[in-house]
Amino acid sequence: MNHIQDKVIVITGASSGLGEAMARHLAPKGAKLVLAARRLDRLETLVADIQANGGQAIAVATDVSRHCEMEHLAQQALTTFGRIDVLINNAGIMPMAPMSDCRVDEWDKLIDVNIKGVLYGIASVLPTMKAQHNGHIINLSSVAGLKVASGVGTVYSATKFAVKTIAEGLREEVAGDNIRVTTLYPGAIQTELTQSIQHGQAREAMEQFYQQNEIPPDSIARAVIYALEQPADVAINEITIRPTKQEF
Numbered sequence: 001m002n003h004i005q006d007k008v009i010v011i012t013g014a015s016s017g018l019g020e021a022m023a024r025h026l027a028p029k030g031a032k033l034v035l036a037a038r039r040l041d042r043l044e045t046l047v048a049d050i051q052a053n054g055g056q057a058i059a060v061a062t063d064v065s066r067h068c069e070m071e072h073l074a075q076q077a078l079t080t081f082g083r084i085d086v087l088i089n090n091a092g093i094m095p096m097a098p099m100s101d102c103r104v105d106e107w108d109k110l111i112d113v114n115i116k117g118v119l120y121g122i123a124s125v126l127p128t129m130k131a132q133h134n135g136h137i138i139n140l141s142s143v144a145g146l147k148v149a150s151g152v153g154t155v156y157s158a159t160k161f162a163v164k165t166i167a168e169g170l171r172e173e174v175a176g177d178n179i180r181v182t183t184l185y186p187g188a189i190q191t192e193l194t195q196s197i198q199h200g201q202a203r204e205a206m207e208q209f210y211q212q213n214e215i216p217p218d219s220i221a222r223a224v225i226y227a228l229e230q231p232a233d234v235a236i237n238e239i240t241i242r243p244t245k246q247e248f
Helices: 017-029 040-052 067-081 104-132 154-177 200-213 218-228
Strands: 008-011 032-037 056-061 086-089 135-140 179-186 238-241
Touching (some): 008 067, 017 040, 017 056, 017 218, 032 040, 032 067, 040 056, 056 067, 067 104, 086 104, 104 154, 104 179, 135 154, 135 218, 154 179, 179 218, 218 238
Parallel strands (some): 008 086, 032 056, 086 135, 179 238
8 A cells, every 4th residue: 555645745955865865756656745945946857857757746945944934835735735744854954063163153054954944844734734633744863863973063963963852752742643753863875965064174074974985865765755654553753774884
């Protein structure tokens, strides 16, 4: 039985990397996709590809760090498809630097996107899911949300630990409303994440680490499908995915 067919799935950060891979894997399974990112041109190209292959998708320019834009995203999903079955809180950034550099602007951006973006996503869909008495929220954390990436990644780790905490608290709160919550903890996956690192030495080190370890974003897309394909009475709450050779 296809548990994904006709589900309305909202994906943030869908213009590249993990979000794009998820969209391309979910569309052939009959999902109705609401794709969000700041880069509307790339979203529209993705939507055109999906539609050309018989899928259903719309693009919505969205900055997840702005509550009003996340509310608009949810409303577009409801206006177009009439319900929201799944939210995938995928958007995230990974600027890294020693804390002693005191890059407060970067800390603010990390908090705005990686924490507030997740909270705004939840807030935008939760009333609808509670009214439906059904839904599934998938949050992207990181292996850095399981173990502190000390040295240059402390603040990034803090945001990903926050995602873990938010997701677990949400799971306990909404279980009685038939709403499932899943948190993914990816290791080194081939994405654009390292491009958000401005600190020269940190970026060089992370790019080298990724080049030595990274696996394709399809790996995460398959994990998302696994969680979504479970029957309604089964919740996959946590999945950790690393490249086989990655130690951290």
